[in-house]
Amino acid sequence: MSEGATTTVDDSVAAGRRRQMRRQLRRLFGNPLSAIGLALSGLFVLMALAAPLLAPHDPLAMDPSNRLAAPSALHWFGTDDGGRDILARVVYGTRSSLLTALGILSLASVIGTSIGLAAGSFGGWVDETLMRITDMFLAFPALVLAMGLAAALGPSLFNAMLATAVVWWPWYARLVRGQALHLKNEAFVEAARVAGASGLRIAVRHILRNCLTPIIVQMSLDIGYAILTLSSLSFIGLGAQAPTPEWGSMVSIGRDYFLDQWWIVTFPGLAIFLSVMAFNLLGDGLQEALSPRLRR
Amino acid sequence: MARYILRRLLLMVIVLLGMSVITFALTHLVPGNPARLLAGQHATQEQVAAVAKLYGLDRPVVEQYVIYVGGLFRGDLGMSLTTRRPVAADLRQYLPATIELTTAAILLVIGLGLPTGMLAAIRRGRPLDHLIRVSTVAGVSMPIFWFGIVLQIVFYRNLQLLPIGGRLGIIDIEPPRVTGAYVIDTLLAGDFGTFLSALAHLILPAATLAAGSVAVVTRMMRASAIELLDADHVRQARAKGLTEPIVLGRHVFRNALIPTTTVIGLQVGTLLAGNVLTEVVFNWPGIGLYAVNAIRYLDYAAIMGVTLTVSVIYVFVNLLVDIAYVLLDPRISYASARSAGG
Numbered sequence: 083m084s085e086g087a088t089t090t091v092d093d094s095v096a097a098g099r100r101r102q103m104r105r106q107l108r109r110l111f112g113n114p115l116s117a118i119g120l121a122l123s124g125l126f127v128l129m130a131l132a133a134p135l136l137a138p139h140d141p142l143a144m145d146p147s148n149r150l151a152a153p154s155a156l157h158w159f160g161t162d163d164g165g166r167d168i169l170a171r172v173v174y175g176t177r178s179s180l181l182t183a184l185g186i187l188s189l190a191s192v193i194g195t196s197i198g199l200a201a202g203s204f205g206g207w208v209d210e211t212l213m214r215i216t217d218m219f220l221a222f223p224a225l226v227l228a229m230g231l232a233a234a235l236g237p238s239l240f241n242a243m244l245a246t247a248v249v250w251w252p253w254y255a256r257l258v259r260g261q262a263l264h265l266k267n268e269a270f271v272e273a274a275r276v277a278g279a280s281g282l283r284i285a286v287r288h289i290l291r292n293c294l295t296p297i298i299v300q301m302s303l304d305i306g307y308a309i310l311t312l313s314s315l316s317f318i319g320l321g322a323q324a325p326t327p328e329w330g331s332m333v334s335i336g337r338d339y340f341l342d343q344w345w346i347v348t349f350p351g352l353a354i355f356l357s358v359m360a361f362n363l364l365g366d367g368l369q370e371a372l373s374p375r376l377r378r
Numbered sequence: 379m380a381r382y383i384l385r386r387l388l389l390m391v392i393v394l395l396g397m398s399v400i401t402f403a404l405t406h407l408v409p410g411n412p413a414r415l416l417a418g419q420h421a422t423q424e425q426v427a428a429v430a431k432l433y434g435l436d437r438p439v440v441e442q443y444v445i446y447v448g449g450l451f452r453g454d455l456g457m458s459l460t461t462r463r464p465v466a467a468d469l470r471q472y473l474p475a476t477i478e479l480t481t482a483a484i485l486l487v488i489g490l491g492l493p494t495g496m497l498a499a500i501r502r503g504r505p506l507d508h509l510i511r512v513s514t515v516a517g518v519s520m521p522i523f524w525f526g527i528v529l530q531i532v533f534y535r536n537l538q539l540l541p542i543g544g545r546l547g548i549i550d551i552e553p554p555r556v557t558g559a560y561v562i563d564t565l566l567a568g569d570f571g572t573f574l575s576a577l578a579h580l581i582l583p584a585a586t587l588a589a590g591s592v593a594v595v596t597r598m599m600r601a602s603a604i605e606l607l608d609a610d611h612v613r614q615a616r617a618k619g620l621t622e623p624i625v626l627g628r629h630v631f632r633n634a635l636i637p638t639t640t641v642i643g644l645q646v647g648t649l650l651a652g653n654v655l656t657e658v659v660f661n662w663p664g665i666g667l668y669a670v671n672a673i674r675y676l677d678y679a680a681i682m683g684v685t686l687t688v689s690v691i692y693v694f695v696n697l698l699v700d701i702a703y704v705l706l707d708p709r710i711s712y713a714s715a716r717s718a719g720g
Contacts, residue, residue: 348528
């Protein structure tokens with residue numbers, strides 16, 4: 083094959099990919115709910131990145147003379163029991179929530195993908211052993227096991243993240259194993275094997291690369307739940323510790339005052355609710371756009 | 379069928395053994411010295427060693443595990459540091475409240491989720507369907523601890539309709555314990571006034587706990603009902619002149635129940651975990667509140683006791699759901715269920 087012919091083939095493949103991507107983007111934005119999800123998630127990401135610019139006050143600065151102040155022009159969301167500005171804390175809270183959620187999903191997907199890929203590609207006793215271990219973890223109710231683990235590791239946001247990742251990877255292992263089993267019998271994998279590619283090369287170059295879309299879809303569906311789990315752990319005292327600006331622990335502090343000072347629980351709770359909903363809508367939209375076969 | 383159940387029971391034993399390994403690893407291999415933790419911060423070296431010897435913490439890990447599992451078989455979950463009582467006795471005391479709350483939530487999930495999902499499917503694409511869809515997204519996105527507090531603000535503080543928490547009012551007298559569920563025990567005792575109080579105390583926590591699962595079950599019900607509404611056998615039923623209620627009831631609703639049952643079973647795990655958060659918000663004296671108090675004092679025996687108990691209940695419920703699934707769906711033979719369960 084000449085140089086020129088390869089380029090043309092590559093070009094037309096690239097053009098096809100671009101066309102497909104445009105179609106997928108249209109599908110994503112065409113649905114008003116997904117569009118809202120995308121816009122809101124974007125806002126939260128922006129808020130996390132630009133927190134120091136957006137927050138009107140220092141999220142940790144105490145002001146004892148201004149404790150439990152109601153929302154006003156100076157403190158839009160009011161202040162908490164230490165006189166700290168709640169708006170500033172909600173804005174900074176975006177950072178811990180998104181970062182830890184990202185941490186959970188990265189850890190869980192890397193562990194889960196490696197195990198699922200090994201199980202699905204190599205089969206036999208490797209598959210059997212790995213999947214029985216996976217089933218064992220899936221037999222626990224996730225949040226309860228995460229609680230036990232987080233308590234054993236000691237309460238901190240980082241440990242809560244680790245604990246959640248440990249209960250989360252089995253879902254990715256299952257997903258990737260299923261994909262790998264399906265892909266293993268495809269003609270292009272067969273061809274690579276005949277051409278003499280090693281098992282590891284096939285697993286990584288041919289199987290893993292074709293698992294990426296479902297993994298990304300799954301991650302986008304999971305971000306919301308990761309935020310929810312982390313804030314729940316923080317709420318019961320197993321995650322971020324006061325005075326770290328974290329939504330779950332802010333609600334937990336506000337619980338002592340909610341009958342008279344409703345703003346302390348309301349705004350961080352609303353932030354959790356809206357961010358989780360935004361990522362859920364986006365995840366649903368991505369799933370429909372990227373893998374319409376799964377559409378319900 | 380008997381062979382299928384036997385196989386599943388065997389599988390359950392293996393899962394439970396695996397769980398005991400995980401919880402053992404959590405309690406005994408924690409970073410830091412458990413003996414020091416038990417003895418207290420100011421204990422001398424000798425005192426720590428004595429505690430280690432007393433609890434067998436100086437023995438090899440495998441031996442410790444065998445002792446731990448042996449204890450589990452006798453119902454020995456260790457001593458709680460906070461209550462200074464056996465964890466098993468504590469759990470027996472607090473479990474009924476959790477079961478009452480979870481059962482009430484499951485009833486809400488079934489009673490609300492199934493009809494709402496069905497309604498959305500029938501009105502597919504219309505405003506009502508969109509409204510239900512948005513509500514279900516909101517339902518699964520709601521942090522339940524926050525939702526509970528919002529309900530308290532609305533129904534206790536603003537409307538003064540329902541109590542803020544606990545299982546009974548201050549003036550109510552605890553009914554004699556039969557089942558441990560106050561709404562049943564008060565009726566058995568013939569105390570109608572206290573029954574109403576117990577019921578009023580149950581409403582907000584049950585609604586809080588159920589909200590997310592109602593949304594999930596509604597979605598599932600809608601999806602499977604829509605699939606069935608387009609199915610050939612439903613068109614056939616309509617064509618032969620069956621009335622709409624019969625078509626919807628017998629051909630759509632009943633068949634849509636099959637996949638939805640599995641989802642409800644899986645939701646039991648979510649509900650059991652959600653109990654922890656709900657019980658904290660409503661000061662509901664169940665094992666969730668017990669666990670959170672234990673977390674505050676790093677009372678590992680109590681935490682792991684709750685983790686293990688909840689997980690065992692979860693595994694058992696899932697077994698029941700799987701059996702119900704095989705019974706409900708005539709298309710699944712036990713043989714194929716066996717290979718699928720492989």
